[in-house]
Amino acid sequence: TQTVSQSDAHVTVFEGDSVELRCNYSYGGSIYLSWYIQHHGRGLQFLLKYYSGNPVVQGVNGFEAEFSKSDSSFHLRKASVHWSDSAVYFCAASMGNYAQGLTFGLGTRVSVFP
Amino acid sequence: GGIITQTPKFLIGQEGQKLTLKCQQNFNHDTMYWYRQDSGKGLRLIYYSITENDLQKGDLSEGYDASREKKSSFSLTVTSAQKNEMAVFLCASSRQLTEVFFGKGTRLTVV
Numbered sequence: 001t002q003t004v005s006q007s008d009a010h011v012t013v014f015e016g017d018s019v020e021l022r023c024n025y026s027y028g029g030s031i032y033l034s035w036y037i038q039h040h041g042r043g044l045q046f047l048l049k050y051y052s053g054n055p056v057v058q059g060v061n062g063f064e065a066e067f068s069k070s071d072s073s074f075h076l077r078k079a080s081v082h083w084s085d086s087a088v089y090f091c092a093a094s095m096g097n098y099a100q101g102l103t104f105g106l107g108t109r110v111s112v113f114p
Numbered sequence: 115g116g117i118i119t120q121t122p123k124f125l126i127g128q129e130g131q132k133l134t135l136k137c138q139q140n141f142n143h144d145t146m147y148w149y150r151q152d153s154g155k156g157l158r159l160i161y162y163s164i165t166e167n168d169l170q171k172g173d174l175s176e177g178y179d180a181s182r183e184k185k186s187s188f189s190l191t192v193t194s195a196q197k198n199e200m201a202v203f204l205c206a207s208s209r210q211l212t213e214v215f216f217g218k219g220t221r222l223t224v225v
Contacts, residue, residue, distance in 0.1 A: 034213065043204065044157075046213035090156065092214075101147055101172060102214060104157040 002027035004093045006105035013081055014113050021076040021108045023091030032094040033074040034102070035065055039087045047089075050074060061085070086112045116141035118217035120205050125222045129197040135190045135220045137205030146188040147206040147214070150174055157204065163188055192222070199224040 003026045013019050025031060034049040048059025055067040065076045074091060088109045092102040118139045127133045139146065145164050149157040159172030161180035169180055179191040188205060202221050208214040 036214075036216075043218040044206075044216040046215070049213060092157075101159045101162045102157075103159075104149075106154070106156040 002031075002093055002095060002103050004091055004103050004105040006089075006091055006108050008108045009106070010109045010111070012111045012113065015083055016080050018079050019077065019081050019085075019110065021089050021091075021110070023074045023076065023105060025072050025074065025091075025093045027072075027093065027095060029095060033065075033067060034092050035059065035063070035074075035076050036090045036092060037087045038090065038107075044090065047076070081110075081112050083112045083114060086110055116215070118205055118207060118215055120203075120217040120220050122220060123218070125220055127192070127195040127222065127224050129195060129224060131195045131224075133192040133195055133222070135192075135203050135205075135222075137188045137190070137217060138186055139188075139205075139207040139215070140186065141207055141209075141215060142185070143207035143209055143215075144185070145208050146182065147208075148172075148178075148180060148188065148190045149204040149206065151202040151204055151219070160190065160203075195222075195224040197224055 005024050007022045032051045035047040036044040038044045048057050050057045050067045058064050063078050088107045090107045091105040094102050121136045147162040148160040151157050158174045160174045162170050163182040166185045181189045202219040204219050205217040206214045
């Protein structure tokens with residue numbers, strides 16, 4: 001069984017601040033990891049993914065994430081947030097057979113204040 | 115680009131009723147998914163399908179049926195709606211090891 005945990009339910013930051021959203025997983029094999037964003041009342045949109053290679057991956061809108069096998073983590077970061085980054089962020093993971101679907105964390109709500 | 119279309123956007127049903135949610139994708143993706151999103155519980159996989167006429171159960175399949183009669187469409191049936199049930203059902207599609215694209219969801223309310 002694989003699990004994905006996001007330790008922060010809600011994060012509050014000011015515009016221009018940096019933010020890091022934590023994601024940890026439990027699975028011993030090869031893993032596919034990704035982050036999604038969901039603005040209020042909208043569907044989920046893909047931000048970035050990691051499967052192999054460079055552990056730091058770049059995504060859209062200045063987001064990046066770093067994979068750590070030793071920490072079983074895939075934290076998401078942004079150096080300078082904008083008010084439009086206010087949304088719920090979901091970390092998701094899948095075992096090596098990607099077709100079996102994604103297991104999602106419970107999400108982290110980010111509120112950006114001016 | 116492509117799009118995933120879910121119908122209806124809002125669905126109101128009565129307790130015990132059988133309800134069907136539909137999903138169409140024009141990405142030509144092989145794999146399609148149905149997720150349920152509840153407030154505070156994240157997304158949970160109900161069914162997925164890796165090709166036409168294939169069906170695989172997810173963690174939350176009890177109380178649901180699914181059908182993949184064409185590559186482009188994937189429908190979900192709530193076999194007996196539960197009173198006061200309220201959730202958003204998200205359809206998604208992907209190719210292997212690429213991003214998953216989501217529809218905008220069907221919001222179900224059972225009265």
